[in-house]
Amino acid sequence: MADSQTEARKRSGLAVLLIMLVSLLPLVVQHGYVLRILIMISYFAVASYGWDVIGGYAGQLSLGQAAFFSIGAYAAASAYLIWKLSPAVGALAGVGLAALLALGLGSLVLRLRGPYFTLSTLAAAEVVRILLLHFKSITGGAEGRVIPYTGFNLSALQFATDRPYYYIAVALLALAIWTSYQVSRSRLGFQLAAIRNDEDAAESVGINLMSAKVKAFVISACLTALAGAFYVIYDRYIDPYSTCSSEVSVKILLIALVGGRRSIWGPLLGAVLLIPLTELTNAYFASIRAGASMVVYSIILIIVVLYAPDGLIRVLRRRPSRGAVTLQPGPKGRNSHASA
Amino acid sequence: MTKKLLSLVLVLTVVALAVPLYASAAVKTVNVGLLATISGDLSEVGNMGANAAKLAVEHINAAGGIKALGGAKINLIIGDTTSDYSQSVLVAQRLVNNNKLSGVLGAGVSGMALAVAPVLERAGVPFLTAAVADNLTQLGYKYMFQFCPKGSQFGNMQAEFLKFLQDKYGLPAKKVAIVFENTAYGQSTAKGIRQLAEKHGFEVVIEESYPKNFTDAAPLVTKVKAAGAQVVFPVSYTNDAALILGTMKAMNYNPVIIGGGAGFIWPEFYKTLGKNAEGVFSVGSWSWDTKNVLGHPESVAAVKAWETKYKTFMPEMAGEMYTAMFILKEAIEQAKSADPKAIRDALAKIKITDGPGAMMQPGVVEFDQYGWNKHVHPTIIQWQNGVVRTVYPVEDTDNKVMWPVK
Structure with a gap:
């Protein structure tokens, strides 16, 4: 008992320290480039925490997160450009829309297991992209949407420097980490763990598979849409090919994979490493030979996946995390028989 | 233990690579950035542009650099935007932050130009783009100049x-x-x-x-x-x-x-x-054998140099980047300064009718109030x-x- 109290005190002290460090960081970092990287780390981590709920905790490999990311982004942009609303309102609408999509789509495709589910999420993202290309009057079609910079405007979330964006991004990141933490220790989290290990066994002990999986999918969609909305507010340009592509889905997934799934710090660690890594390999190797940067990047990824298949967070930690014990994948044979 | 060591090495590598980015280069020359899709889907167009920009810099520097600045040489800094837009924004930001730039050329892909423009606008660096999207110059950007025809x-x-x-x-x-x-x-x-x-x-x-x-x-x-x-x-x-x-x-x-x-x-x-x-x-957008190109010895020399070096005629994107470098050079000459703001103002009122700067058909470069080269037409x-x-x-x-x- 005393042990857990000191532990808790130590943790809250650490948290306060972390918050102070994070909020003071932009005062030290005057370099706009570094600040931009920090912001990118934050919003990609948010999207990745979103993926982790369905892909990590629930063990359902989604390759369609770009759909939710785009819905968040397009909602924020359209609310501002067409209906003259604050993009913050649009962001909330986008989160709502993404939740609805996840509910509808999830009710259908979460009945599928393993690769069948993965393929249908991939297809869903393609469908969303085609819709974005089709409804030109709302989305701008292939030409995309530009949010012109009109000077400081609080309701439009336009700021002259990157610092306010940094704080917004960090706040969103905190929300994402909190969500991950809540999921991991909630009833839902335990249900998901059971499902992940063996769907049939989970069902036999009375877990409502669909209800739990759909809930996870909705939470996942909300976080990812939030990241998308922030992305357009910050970068001010979207088009269907750059925001709703499988590249975006894979990037989101890789961050969690490299950092560590089902972990409160995994996606953040993944983003902290991968986002600067993409950029640094580009800065250093791009001039050597076209594509060299991507080769180096890929080699590093391969090494990580080979030596730390459960994510770097588990390698860096001395003891395996609480979740790690139940990490072993369930008996695959039985699962595939059941779904066949 | 090995795993731990490996991860540690990885983290340290990232940090070690990051540190020297802070060290800024000595500013003795005029720095010009180039954003090109060197790798990825669109590498073909990016490499043509980058090679042409290098060639133009070679020619300018060999001919005595920028005369108004006592023969200052142009230093070309190339950023590989890849074909990923969010990456391209970061690359633009890197170029702007790590170098004192007098101008940026490139981003011939419309989506890319739209993505990087806000960064250059906020940094106040003139941006000459060869992208063709119609809406580029309708966004109120003051530092963006579209010198090529519109879609x-x-x-x-x-x-x-x-x-x-x-x-x-x-x-x-x-x-x-x-x-x-x-x-x-x-x-x-x-x-x-x-x-x-x-x-x-x-x-x-x-x-x-x-x-x-x-x-x-x-x-x-x-x-x-x-x-x-x-x-x-x-x-x-x-x-x-x-x-x-x-x-x-x-x-x-x-x-x-x-x-x-x-x-x-x-x-x-x-x-x-x-x-x-x-x-x-x-x-x-551009072709190599029109009267305005073949009528000027320096432009002919450019076309010939390309042919000798790359064994093909000079393609569109190469011609565009070559001429863009000369348009910028002309603006620096007229501004008599490497200051981006002064160069932007010079670009806004520039009129080039001769030499490699006027290689875009029909041979006159002059920007309207929105930053579009109002004389240009395709061929x-x-x-x-x-x-x-x-x-x-x-x-x-x-x-x-x-x-x-x-």
């Missing part, structure tokens, strides 16, 4: 040229088809073609878009052939262009082809298609004996159309 002008020129073929060569065509890749570039070009074709009394029998980098053009070509189109306007990058044209030949369908630039005018097109490319027309080329030759507008060239097209 909708392409269609205009194609329709005009079709009329010319009809009047001068008796082309009987009435039925036209428009085929375009479903991207910003494809859409805005197609829009222009449709309006103008109808205005000139042609019947657009079919208008089909296709996804970029598709793998089977047969359904598309079948539709176009079935619609009875005598003239086809395709808007594509190289892979798709070659695929569509190859499929047409395979189906023994030989309409007059007036391509929408990009893939239809780059050397790679001929390498892929060989003889099948002969006679194909295309619109383009029509035809593949003749493995080389693109300008054939239209007639005031730009004395070259003859190869007619009839086989």
